[in-house]
Amino acid sequence: MRKIYIFDTTLRDGEQSPGVNLNTKEKLEIAYQLEKLGVDRIEAGFPAASPGDLAAVNAVARAVKNATVIGLSRSREQDIDAVVEALKGAQDPCLHLFLATSPIHRKHKLRMEKEQVLETAERAIRYAKQFFSKIEFSAEDAGRTELDFLCQVTDMAIKAGASVINIPDTVGYMNPSEYGHIFKTLKEQVPGIEKIQLSAHCHDDLGMATANALAAILNGADQIEGTINGIGERAGNTAIEEVAMALATRSDFFGATTGLNLKEIAKTSRLVSRLTGMVVPGNKAIVGANAFAHESGIHQDGMLKEKTTYEIISPETIGLIDSKLVLGKHSGRAAFREKLIDLGYELSDEAVNGAFAKFKDLADKKKNVSDEDIRAMLEEKLVDAPEVYTLEQIQVSYGNQSTPNATLSIRMADGSVQETRAEGNGSVDAIYNAIDALTSETVELEDYSIKSVTHGKDALGEVHVVLKQGDVSAQGRGVSTDILEASARAYVDALNRLVEKRKTPGRRDKMSLI
DSSP: OEEOEEEEOTTTTGGGSTTOOOOHHHHHHHHHHHHHHTOSEEEEEOGGGOHHHHHHHHHHHHHOOSSEEEEEEESSHHHHHHHHHHTTTOSSEEEEEEEEOSHHHIIIIIOOOHHHHHHHHHHHHHHHTTTOSOEEEEEETGGGSOHHHHHHHHHHHHHHTOSEEEEEETTSOOOHHHHHHHHHHHHHHSTTGGGSEEEEEEBOTTSOHHHHHHHHHHTTOOEEEEBGGGOOSTTOBOBHHHHHHHHHHTHHHHOEEOOOOGGGHHHHHHHHHHHHOOOOOTTOTTTSTTTTOOOSHHHHHHHHHOGGGTOSSOGGGGTOOOOSOOBOTTOOHHHHHHHHHHTTOOOOHHHHHHHHHHHHHHHTTOSSBOHHHHHHHHHTTSSOOOOSSEEEEEEEEOOTTSOOEEEEEEEOTTSOEEEEEEEOSSHHHHHHHHHHHHHTOOOEEEEEEEEESSSSTTOOEEEEEEEEETTEEEEEEEEESSHHHHHHHHHHHHHHHHHHHHHSSOOOOOOOOO
């Protein structure tokens, strides 16, 4: 079957999601997992945005060995130079150039005529050819560009030396019939189109990103661009896992496949959700918590008789494997290590010992510890910010006829432990007021969310917070069987990340790009 290349832009377009800011360590962890997933191309960021972005892209470029690493650039020499610097050390670098082509962008954003757009893009591609053998050119807002002009732009880009031409539906305006027709027309009318790859980059403003990407594939697209869990600017991007599973499940219809290791989908989805703080909705296709749940009696009856009556994808396909090894407080280190291997974690002896101690503490609070409990416990601190502040102890007093108050102690960077008591409108507010008083940090709580990791009264609670300090924001995560403790841990985690960001030179300004 025809291979469809996967261009993952979780680290660039995905990071443009409101409230998402990934540090270099987090970008690296996602990049390593994307390699395991088997994506062909990883867009690591926009180097010209800031020195910090350039450094993060360079770290990914040097770390990734089994995928092409891509840097985004406007059609400007200084942007291209920034990508050249950022991709030093990459085994397989690629430049991603873009320039808007639609009438509304030409008039209001670029203030250019068609001829100027063609000249600017051609000049940028030819300049970039000095440094890169692989260049992707994107006609920003291609979906709203006149089709005859889009053919001209594509023809120019091929002649100038681009190896991939991307046709983005930048604002999620298209429907599958319209979008597919663009690819069909380009394939039929542009000379030399067979020499390059055509790529589809869709946004989900009208809920049609996946459908549009599949329509592009049916009409000749060689590559689809998207993100894990469909995160991204505004309503998000094409969800890579949805396209991959559509092609795998309906290979009879699409006649195409990806090179992805489908068993890594669930793990990749969890990782991206954890590090971005963007919770996957329960009804999300493929990776949502309810994607393989059946409550209707009729459905349950059918499933008991034959799974394929109501299940077109088996959960094992995407790596959701229910282990028969149930752990509790009497489980030993050997069983725990076996469970970690079963879940796909490769930890050093020292890390296993630390994790086992945390597991024992959790097992004292829960009768049975599930796979999801273990994942949440492990993943809470897999990527650490330097611990300037460490939560030592917390005590909360609350009554519906009294003012909530919290007493906390925090270990500071110098090793000293400080304690204070504070009141608040509620228990969480009291906790956060106490932390603010101890750390002397002035922050704004931009977002707070809580979810249960598993089911039951003793389920782990997972809290995500986003804190803002001036123009810098950071997210934190905390996990505990006590949601107040989880709330405190998340807040302290976010504070540590804010401190780390203050030390990082430059900060990327989020821009609405392709």
